[in-house]
Amino acid sequence: MADFIQNYGFLLVTLVQQSLLAMSLYYPLMAGQLSLASPGFYAFGGYIAAIMATVDCFAPWRDLLGWLMFPLEWLIAGSASAVLAFLVGLPALRLKGIYLALATIAFVEILRVISLNLEITGGAIGIFGIPQLFESRWGYIWTFGPLLLLMLFFSYRLDRSRVGRAFKAIREDELAADAMGINPTRYKVLSFVIGAVLAGVVGAMSAPFLNTWNARQGTFDASINYLAFVLIGGSRSMWGPLLGAALLASLPEILRPLKDSRLILNGLVLVFASIYLPKGIAGALGRLKRSGK
Amino acid sequence: MTVLLDAERLSRNFGGLMAVNNVSFQVIEGEIFGLIGPNGAGKTTLFNLMTGLTPVSGGTLFYRGEKLTGLPPHRIAAQGIGRTFQNIRLFKGLSAIENIRVAQHVRTECGLWGGFFSTALSRAEEKNVEKKARELLKLIGLADRAEELAANFSYGDQRRLEIGRALALEPDVLLLDEPAAGMNAGEKHALTEFIRGIREQFKLTILLIEHHVPLVMNLCDRIAVLNFGELIAVGNPVDVQKNRAVIEAYLGTE
Numbered sequence: 111m112a113d114f115i116q117n118y119g120f121l122l123v124t125l126v127q128q129s130l131l132a133m134s135l136y137y138p139l140m141a142g143q144l145s146l147a148s149p150g151f152y153a154f155g156g157y158i159a160a161i162m163a164t165v166d167c168f169a170p171w172r173d174l175l176g177w178l179m180f181p182l183e184w185l186i187a188g189s190a191s192a193v194l195a196f197l198v199g200l201p202a203l204r205l206k207g208i209y210l211a212l213a214t215i216a217f218v219e220i221l222r223v224i225s226l227n228l229e230i231t232g233g234a235i236g237i238f239g240i241p242q243l244f245e246s247r248w249g250y251i252w253t254f255g256p257l258l259l260l261m262l263f264f265s266y267r268l269d270r271s272r273v274g275r276a277f278k279a280i281r282e283d284e285l286a287a288d289a290m291g292i293n294p295t296r297y298k299v300l301s302f303v304i305g306a307v308l309a310g311v312v313g314a315m316s317a318p319f320l321n322t323w324n325a326r327q328g329t330f331d332a333s334i335n336y337l338a339f340v341l342i343g344g345s346r347s348m349w350g351p352l353l354g355a356a357l358l359a360s361l362p363e364i365l366r367p368l369k370d371s372r373l374i375l376n377g378l379v380l381v382f383a384s385i386y387l388p389k390g391i392a393g394a395l396g397r398l399k400r401s402g403k
Numbered sequence: 404m405t406v407l408l409d410a411e412r413l414s415r416n417f418g419g420l421m422a423v424n425n426v427s428f429q430v431i432e433g434e435i436f437g438l439i440g441p442n443g444a445g446k447t448t449l450f451n452l453m454t455g456l457t458p459v460s461g462g463t464l465f466y467r468g469e470k471l472t473g474l475p476p477h478r479i480a481a482q483g484i485g486r487t488f489q490n491i492r493l494f495k496g497l498s499a500i501e502n503i504r505v506a507q508h509v510r511t512e513c514g515l516w517g518g519f520f521s522t523a524l525s526r527a528e529e530k531n532v533e534k535k536a537r538e539l540l541k542l543i544g545l546a547d548r549a550e551e552l553a554a555n556f557s558y559g560d561q562r563r564l565e566i567g568r569a570l571a572l573e574p575d576v577l578l579l580d581e582p583a584a585g586m587n588a589g590e591k592h593a594l595t596e597f598i599r600g601i602r603e604q605f606k607l608t609i610l611l612i613e614h615h616v617p618l619v620m621n622l623c624d625r626i627a628v629l630n631f632g633e634l635i636a637v638g639n640p641v642d643v644q645k646n647r648a649v650i651e652a653y654l655g656t657e
Contacts, residue, residue, distance in 0.1 A: 264519055271518025271525070272511050272532075279505040282494035289454055289492075291480035291509035291572060300515070346496075 119248030121363055126254040127316060128359040131332075132339035132351035133261055134309040139345045140274070141301035142281030144207060146333035147198070147214035148309040150221045153328025154194065155187035155313030160237040160323040161230060162186065172241075180243050180253075184314045191310025192303050199302040203295065218328055226325045236324020243318050250319045257315070258352075261308060265348035277301050342383045344390025353391045405432040407576060407608050413452055413462035413472075415445075422448040424632040425462070430576075435602060435609045437623035437640075439616070441652060444629040446612045447489050450578050453610075454486050455479045466576075481509040485574035487565040489581045489612070495554035499545055499564055502553050503536040506571035535571065542601075543567040558585045563597075570605065577601075579611040583618055591615060595622050620644065628652065 131148055138145040162168050162183050172179050202213045225231040232238075244250055268274040276297045279287035284294050317323045335358070343354020361379065365372035387394050408430040415423040423445045430436045438446050451457035453464055455476040464471045471479055485506075494502050511532060517525040540546045543563040548556075553564060562582055569577055582598070583591045595618055602609055613619045619626060620640040628636040628643060630652040636643050643649055 267519050267521065268515075270529075271515075272508065272513045272528070273515050273518055275501065275505045276508055278497060278501070279494050279508075282496050283492050285456065285476075286488070286492040286494065287505070288476040289456060289480055289486055289488075290506045290568065291477050292505070293475070293477045304515075 115248050119246065119251075121360065123247060123250045123254055123319065125356055125359050126251065126258050127312060127319070128336075128339065129352045129355035130254065130258055130261065130312045131309060132336050132343065132355040133265070133348075134305040134312070135336050135340045136265070136345065136348065136351045137277075137305040137308070138298075138301045139340060140268075140281060141277035141298050142284065143203060143298055143301060144211045145202075145214045145302055145305065146211050146337060147195075147217050147302075148305060148336055149328035149330075149332035150214070150218040151191045151195065151306040151309035151328075152313040152316070152332070153218075153221055153225065153323075153325075155191055155310030156317040156323045156327055157225060157231050157237070157313075158187040158190055158310075159183040159314035159317040160240050163240050163318065164237055165230070177243065180318070183317075184311050187314035188307045188311045191306045195303040195306030196299060199299045199306075200295075203298045203302060215330055215333060218330060218333055222325050222328055225328075232324065234325065236322055236326075237317075238322040240318050240321055240323065242321070247319065250315070253315045253319075254312075257311065262348060262352075269348065273297070273300070338380060340390075342380065342387070342390055344387075344392030344394075344396075346389060347392035347396065349395075350390050350392035357391070406430070407432045407467060408453070408610075409465040409468075410453070411463045411465070413449065413464060414460045415448055415452055415457060416460050421632045423452060423629075426629070426632075426634045427462075428627050428634060428637055430608060430610060431625075432608055433602075433606070434624040435598070435611065435622055437619040437626040438610060438612045438629065439614070439619055439626060440629035443631075445632040446629055447580055448632075449629065450486065450580055450610075450612065453479075454484060454578065477509075480572060480574075483573070483575040484578065485569035485572040485576070486578035487562070487569055487580055487582060489584070491558075491561050491565055493553040493561055493565055493568065495552065497553060498550045499553055499556070500536050500540060500549040502564060502568050503539050503571045504532050506568045507532050507535060507573075510571075510573055539567045539570055542570075559590050562586070566597075566601075570601065573605075574607065576608045576610070579609065581612050581614065583613055583615055591618055594618075598622060 131152060134148040135145065162179070175182060198217055202210060205213050226234055243253065276292045279290065279292055280294050280297055288294050339354035339358055340351050342358060343352065344350030361376055362372060365375055368375065406429045410426060410428050413423055413426045426449060438449065440446055448457060452459050455474055459472050466482060466484070494505060497505070511528045513525040513528050537546065540549055543566065545560060545564060553561065556564060566579065566582065583594050586594060598609065601607060623640060625638060626640055626643045627634055628649050635648040635652060636646040
């Protein structure tokens with residue numbers, strides 16, 4: 111067991127972390143909004159945590175709070191992400207479909223360029239030597255793991271609640287939802303904010319986990335990766351992002367013996383899954399379960 | 404006799420086309436008010452103006468003396484005005500019962516946290532939502548198919564499910580856009596009885612657009628006739644049938 115954790119601990123924690131980021135795309139999708147803004151909020155939350163953990167003016171806080179500084183970082187990163195998401199979401203969510211996706215990609219790019227040029231974010235070098243919460247990388251399972259369980263429970267309850275139903279109604283037919291008394295703007299922004307808060311908190315947890323934080327953390331590539339997680343896993347079920355992230359994030363590791371050709375296989379999995387599993391793995395499993403009854 | 408809805412010179416133009424032109428009428432509480440007219444007369448546009456889905460170009464709609472025009476659709480729905488759509492707009496990827504649960508949105512108030520922590524309020528609300536959804540499904544005759552996706556229902560069942568969804572709003576006014584479209588004679592007859600029944604049961608005022616003239620004549624207390632966006636006649640079915648302008652609109656002039 112110790113050997114296993116030694117070898118695969120980092121990978122497992124990464125899987126959980128990637129699943130959480132995939133889930134942050136799931137909430138806007140639940141309300142029918144294709145938002146790729148998650149890496150932006152992930153980077154934003156990470157910078158907040160990294161700055162709070164390294165900059166001198168926070169030193170008295172760190173001395174005073176000890177390890178409690180970490181939860182405070184998550185809280186502030188989450189709150190700041192919520193405010194930023196509200197301000198960005200209100201105008202951006204007037205756009206539909208692919209236009210919203212483009213606007214959110216632009217948002218991620220803007221944040222990236224800003225962080226490259228600000229002094230407080232360390233410019234191109236970024237912020238390094240971020241204090242650790244645990245002695246080993248595996249230890250971070252105790253932050254990401256409970257968060258994942260919490261979010262699964264949150265999704266479960268959301269799916270069966272009034273707010274979740276409003277999300278789904280907007281996804282199915284925004285105009286009909288409006289005519290049935292649901293305020294589309296309100297719930298679209300809410301779904302966007304939920305995703306952003308999750309991404310922000312995951313960013314804040316990831317800063318110590320990765321030890322350094324720089325402008326490579328929130329990129330267009332990451333946007334596409336998380337989208338692939340959700341699409342392959344299935345966007346109609348809370349298990350979809352989890353399954354997709356587990357499969358796609360571990361695939362490069364599993365295929366490591368194949369060396370360079372693994373990227374080709376990785377790509378093939380994406381192509382075939384989108385053709386043969388249009389509703390993702392979760393959708394296909396759901397169909398199997400129903401036909402088995 | 405209380406005037407429930409009061410439309411004053413409602414207008415809507417799409418570019419140069421006057422889809423609805425200075426239409427004024429009143430709807431009295433408890434009546435079934437029919438809206439007829441040839442294709443393209445502006446009936447559905449008028450419904451869309453009344454429910455806020457299309458902004459008006461001019462004119463005002465009052466509901467119990469209060470101005471409705473200018474409000475977004477969800478605010479109008481919350482006032483107690485439910486509707487169905489000519490081209491059926493169910494939440495097709497959701498089950499029949501979920502469609503009806505969704506529409507109880509304005510009658511419940513539980514937020515994100517209430518749902519997450521499953522508070523006493525949320526549990527009580529959910530229990531009521533479930534109970535009412537089952538009752539309405541029974542009323543529209545789909546109780547045994549509650550979990551089926553709305554997309555899988557036949558045309559007639561989808562139309563009834565859409566009425567059920569509108570009823571879940573607990574409306575005072577129900578706007579039905581061609582509820583009998585695509586139904587056979589037997590189904591049309593059953594629908595007539597059904598609409599009469601829900602009016603009694605829920606104390607509704609009903610506006611309906613319908614092409615099938617016998618159904619309208621049989622069901623409606625009063626009828627308004629639209630032609631090229633203009634209101635050419637309002638009155639009881641017998642008078643409207645004899646109205647010269649109406650006959651000309653439908654049959655042309657000699």
